[in-house]
Amino acid sequence: MHVSTVRTQRIAGKMVANEPLWFRVLLISLAWLIALILIIVPLIYVFVQAFADGFSGWWRNIFEDAETRHSVLMTLAVAPLAVLINTVCGLAAAWTLTKFRFPGRTFLMTALDLPFAVSPVVAGLMLVLLYGSRGGYFAPVLNALGIKIIFAWPGLVLATTFVTMPFIARELIPLMQALGDDEELAAVSLGASPWQIFWRVTLPNIKWGLLFGIIQCNARAIGEFGAVYVVSGRIERETYTMALRVEKLFQDYNNPGSYAVASVLTLMALSTLILKVVLERIVAASMNESTHKTGEHS
Amino acid sequence: MSISVQNLSKNFGDFAALKNVSLEVPSDSLTALLGPSGSGKTTLLRIISGLETADSGTILFKEEDVTERSARDREVGFVFQHYALFRHMTVFENVAFGMRVRNAPKPEVRDRVNELLHLVRLEGLGQRYPSELSGGQRQRVALARALAVKPRMLLLDEPFGALDAKVRQELRTWLRKLHEEMHVTTVFVTHDQEEAFEMADQVVVMSQGRIEQTGTPQAVFDNPATSFVMDFLGNVNVFHGRVQAGRVQMGPFSLQYDGYQHDEPRDATAYVRPHELDLDRSPSQSSLLGTVKQINPAGSVLKVRLAVAEFGVELNVDVTHYRAQALGLKLNDTIYVHPRSVRVFMPETDYVI
Numbered sequence: 001m002h003v004s005t006v007r008t009q010r011i012a013g014k015m016v017a018n019e020p021l022w023f024r025v026l027l028i029s030l031a032w033l034i035a036l037i038l039i040i041v042p043l044i045y046v047f048v049q050a051f052a053d054g055f056s057g058w059w060r061n062i063f064e065d066a067e068t069r070h071s072v073l074m075t076l077a078v079a080p081l082a083v084l085i086n087t088v089c090g091l092a093a094a095w096t097l098t099k100f101r102f103p104g105r106t107f108l109m110t111a112l113d114l115p116f117a118v119s120p121v122v123a124g125l126m127l128v129l130l131y132g133s134r135g136g137y138f139a140p141v142l143n144a145l146g147i148k149i150i151f152a153w154p155g156l157v158l159a160t161t162f163v164t165m166p167f168i169a170r171e172l173i174p175l176m177q178a179l180g181d182d183e184e185l186a187a188v189s190l191g192a193s194p195w196q197i198f199w200r201v202t203l204p205n206i207k208w209g210l211l212f213g214i215i216q217c218n219a220r221a222i223g224e225f226g227a228v229y230v231v232s233g234r235i236e237r238e239t240y241t242m243a244l245r246v247e248k249l250f251q252d253y254n255n256p257g258s259y260a261v262a263s264v265l266t267l268m269a270l271s272t273l274i275l276k277v278v279l280e281r282i283v284a285a286s287m288n289e290s291t292h293k294t295g296e297h298s
Numbered sequence: 299m300s301i302s303v304q305n306l307s308k309n310f311g312d313f314a315a316l317k318n319v320s321l322e323v324p325s326d327s328l329t330a331l332l333g334p335s336g337s338g339k340t341t342l343l344r345i346i347s348g349l350e351t352a353d354s355g356t357i358l359f360k361e362e363d364v365t366e367r368s369a370r371d372r373e374v375g376f377v378f379q380h381y382a383l384f385r386h387m388t389v390f391e392n393v394a395f396g397m398r399v400r401n402a403p404k405p406e407v408r409d410r411v412n413e414l415l416h417l418v419r420l421e422g423l424g425q426r427y428p429s430e431l432s433g434g435q436r437q438r439v440a441l442a443r444a445l446a447v448k449p450r451m452l453l454l455d456e457p458f459g460a461l462d463a464k465v466r467q468e469l470r471t472w473l474r475k476l477h478e479e480m481h482v483t484t485v486f487v488t489h490d491q492e493e494a495f496e497m498a499d500q501v502v503v504m505s506q507g508r509i510e511q512t513g514t515p516q517a518v519f520d521n522p523a524t525s526f527v528m529d530f531l532g533n534v535n536v537f538h539g540r541v542q543a544g545r546v547q548m549g550p551f552s553l554q555y556d557g558y559q560h561d562e563p564r565d566a567t568a569y570v571r572p573h574e575l576d577l578d579r580s581p582s583q584s585s586l587l588g589t590v591k592q593i594n595p596a597g598s599v600l601k602v603r604l605a606v607a608e609f610g611v612e613l614n615v616d617v618t619h620y621r622a623q624a625l626g627l628k629l630n631d632t633i634y635v636h637p638r639s640v641r642v643f644m645p646e647t648d649y650v651i
């Protein structure tokens with residue numbers, strides 16, 4: 001999949017090269033202009049503002065503010081938990097949807113994309129209506145058990161999980177469809193148990209795709225705002241994640257504090273991006289190598 | 299180990315892949331399931347292996363009913379059409395897989411894998427990955443992997459389908475030899491009649507979910523049971539005509555035919571194999587005049603394409619080089635052609651003269 005992207009880009013490059021020079025210059029300038037206005041300048045501005053009081057100011061804003069510190073820890077707890085749940089569920093969903101044919105399969109496949117289509121705010125609201133302790137649909141049960149979901153950390157995990165659900169399954173389904181189930185069937189005929197098949201055959205084949213999915217899921221989970229905003233109830237030192245904290249500080253006219261937290265979020269996003277590019281290179285390289293070697297021998 | 303398939307049926311939705319199929323595979327034999335695509339041969343093979351389940355019917359290995367047993371416990375070596383090698387494992391690990399999942403001791407695994415790599419002539423390639431091998435090598439890895447767990451039988455799905463002609467020929471001969479050394483009951487699926495006839499002890503011809511004929515290659519070739527088998531075994535000349543009162547009439551051809559003595563005429567189809575047609579410079583009792591359109595050498599014979607104007611058909615004739623030389627055969631010659639033997643199939647009953 002990633003190799004073909006590279007190929008298309010090369011072809012596109014050639015096509016543009018055949019156009020007149022002025023047209024090429026115009027298009028390329030336009031692309032740079034858009035990138036500059038929408039991405040590069042804001043990105044730089046975040047860091048300029050974050051370090052307005054120098055590095056010590058930035059450090060103070062992140063680590064010496066108890067609220068902010070708590071929000072960082074909260075994000076570092078909520079995001080991995082949501083990613084973990086989505087990894088397990090995404091694997092199960094992809095496995096089910098690609099290895100079996102059953103009624104309602106197409107519906108499930110479509111439903112899997114729902115979290116992308118639904119506004120995060122609506123998702124949050126839906127969770128409040130279902131799990132809220134006052135008037136929520138499951139309130140009697142939850143209250144009786146003494147479980148608090150909405151306006152507490154489980155709500156944050158739930159909201160984040162919902163919003164980031166499609167990433168991993170969406171990455172795995174086309175991959176597993178392309179791989180087919182011949183290798184699994186071969187493993188069955190060789191006497192492997194389902195568990196052995198998963199660990200020894202399926203997982204090694206999908207590991208890169210899974211990793212891509214996890215990286216993307218994680219990036220989105222860290223930055224999630226809308227759904228989390230609704231279910232958090234914004235309780236100091238309890239339900240603030242970094243994204244919520246940025247907004248809160250901004251509302252309080254604490255620009256340096258707000259930008260400092262924003263810069264950390266941005267750094268996380270950038271490192272995710274770099275990790276993704278590096279991974280893509282590795283995968284493309286190993287694919288090229290194997291096709292090259294096949295060509296040599298056949 | 300002998301295999302007994304009894305009254306097997308399988309439907310995929312509305313499509314009947316197998317219709318009440320029964321088959322006996324003798325122990326230690328090499329059996330070919332031969333048929334066009336969609337004939338149910340692969341489905342039958344997969345049901346024997348347990349990778350697919352039948353809607354109804356029974357499978358016995360020797361006398362033991364394995365119908366309800368999963369593929370995992372059937373101890374069958376299965377070689378997939380596209381080999382299905384584990385792409386992230388080395389050749390060595392591929393072959394070792396079946397033993398590894400059974401927790402076989404390491405030294406035993408090593409010895410067995412090396413023994414098998416020697417058997418399939420892949421010594422020294424153990425550390426390669428499947429993507430670094432040629433098609434023929436991959437095929438042999440798949441075979442070694444299936445054999446590693448000492449299966450009770452070996453099932454191969456289109457084993458040479460993805461290989462080029464020369465490699466295919468080599469592997470056929472090699473596999474036949476291997477089978478003679480190993481004495482393991484082997485069933486393979488193919489759509490190539492040449493492959494089936496060259497390798498197998500028993501040929502099973504299938505069409506549309508049914509078995510048309512089972513027998514030795516010689517028996518099937520010499521006495522095709524149905525018009526389908528006749529047609530499928532390749533490259534025959536087909537005539538549509540009529541039978542009446544002990545004779546078969548196909549346009550100007552008229553031959554004696556004992557299979558039908560009634561006076562009432564019936565439609566019939568007659569098949570003549572290319573090597574059963576004779577070319578001659580002078581006419582005989584039942585011969586046609588044709589024009590030579592094409593002469594192609596094909597191994598031990600010349601394949602001649604003959605246009606028969608009065609019949610409006612083209613005939614394929616196989617002539618030995620010697621005979622062609624004697625006739626002085628060349629393009630655009632007009633020459634007489636007559637059949638030495640004809641097979642006649644009537645819609646309900648099939649007879650051979």
